Amino acid sequence: MAQERNLLARVARKDEAAFQQLYSEFARRVFRYSLTLLRNQHLAEEVVQETMITVWDKAEAFEGRSQVSTWIFGIARNKAYSLLRREEKGKRMPDENLILADPAPAIERKEHVRAALDQLPPDQREIVFLAFYENLHYKTIAGLLSIPEGTVKSRMYLAKKKLAEALT
Amino acid sequence: MTDCDRVRELIPWYVNGTLSSNEAAEVAGHIVECTACRDDLANTVSMSFAIKGAIEDLPDVPDRVEEAIRNGRDEIPVGRMDLGSFLVGLSLGLSITKRGRPRVTSNLRLLGRQVSIYKTEEGGD
Numbered sequence: 581m582a583q584e585r586n587l588l589a590r591v592a593r594k595d596e597a598a599f600q601q602l603y604s605e606f607a608r609r610v611f612r613y614s615l616t617l618l619r620n621q622h623l624a625e626e627v628v629q630e631t632m633i634t635v636w637d638k639a640e641a642f643e644g645r646s647q648v649s650t651w652i653f654g655i656a657r658n659k660a661y662s663l664l665r666r667e668e669k670g671k672r673m674p675d676e677n678l679i680l681a682d683p684a685p686a687i688e689r690k691e692h693v694r695a696a697l698d699q700l701p702p703d704q705r706e707i708v709f710l711a712f713y714e715n716l717h718y719k720t721i722a723g724l725l726s727i728p729e730g731t732v733k734s735r736m737y738l739a740k741k742k743l744a745e746a747l748t
Numbered sequence: 749m750t751d752c753d754r755v756r757e758l759i760p761w762y763v764n765g766t767l768s769s770n771e772a773a774e775v776a777g778h779i780v781e782c783t784a785c786r787d788d789l790a791n792t793v794s795m796s797f798a799i800k801g802a803i804e805d806l807p808d809v810p811d812r813v814e815e816a817i818r819n820g821r822d823e824i825p826v827g828r829m830d831l832g833s834f835l836v837g838l839s840l841g842l843s844i845t846k847r848g849r850p851r852v853t854s855n856l857r858l859l860g861r862q863v864s865i866y867k868t869e870e871g872g873d
Binding site: 603607608611612615616621625628629630632633636689690691693694697708709711712713715716717718720733736737740743744747 | 756757760761763764765766767791792795796798799800801802803805806807808809810812813814816817820
C-alpha cells in the first residue's frame with residue numbers, strides 16, 4: 581500500500597517512470613473491471629485510457645483517505661458509467677464474443693462461467709468482480725460504490741444464488 | 749437474522765480473506781457445527797476460483813491503449829464535433845499537443861461501432 585502511495589506521489593510530480601510502473605500495476609486490472617462492467621472491449625479500452633490520463637492529471641488530488649487502488653477503481657467506475665450513458669444513446673451492443681487468451685480445453689468451462697457472470701445484472705456483476713477478483717472487503721466495496729454495506733451483501737447473496745443456478 | 753443468515757452473508761468475504769479477525773472467528777466457529785453453511789462455504793470457494801479463472805482469461809490490454817495514453821497526456825482539446833444518428837455518426841476532433849502541434853482525429857460510427865478513419869500521427873522531435 582505504502583509503495584502505491586509513494587508511486588502516486590511521484591506521478592503527482594510528473595515522474596514518467598512512476599507512471600509507467602503504475603500503468604503496469606493497474607491497466608490490466610482496470611481493463612478487466614471495465615470489461616466485466618461493460619462487456620465491450622472497445623469501451624473498456626477507452627475506460628483504461630481515460631482513467632490513466634486522469635490519474636496522471638489529478639494524482640496530486642489524491643488525499644490518502646482510501647487505498648490507491650480504490651481511488652483508481654473509483655475513477656474507472658465513473659468513466660465506465662459515463663461511457664455507458666453515452667453509448668446507451670447510440671445503442672452500442674455488448675461484444676458477442678470477446679477473444680479469450682487461453683486456447684486450452686478448459687476454455688469451455690471458463691466460457692460457461694463467464695456467460696453465467698454476464699447474465700448477472702451489472703450491479704451484481706460488479707460486486708462479484710470486486711470481491712472475488714480484486715479481493716476487496718465489503719466495507720471497501722460499499723465506499724467505492726457509495727452504497728450501504730447491507731446492499732453489498734444482499735447483491736452478493738443474489739449474485740451467488742444466480743451463479744449457483746447457472747453453474748450447476 | 750439467524751446465525752446462518754449472518755454467516756452466509758460473510759462467507760464471500762471469509763473466502764477472499766478480508767474479514768476482521770472477530771468476523772472470521774465467528775464464521776469459522778459456526779461452520780464447524782453447521783453442515784449447510786459448510787456446504788455454502790465449499791460452494792463459494794469453488795465459485796470464487798471459477799470466477800477468478802474466467803476473469804483471468806479475459807484479453808489483456810492492447811498496446812495501442814498505452815500509446816493513446818501517451819498521446820492523450822500530451823494533448824489539450826480544442827474542439828470536437830459530432831454529427832449523425834443511430835445508424836451512422838461522424839466525429840471530428842482537434843487538439844494541440846504541448847509541443848504546439850495540431851492533432852486531428854476523425855471517427856465514423858456505424859450501427860454503434862466505432863471505426864477510426866483519420867488521425868494525424870505524432871512525429872519525433
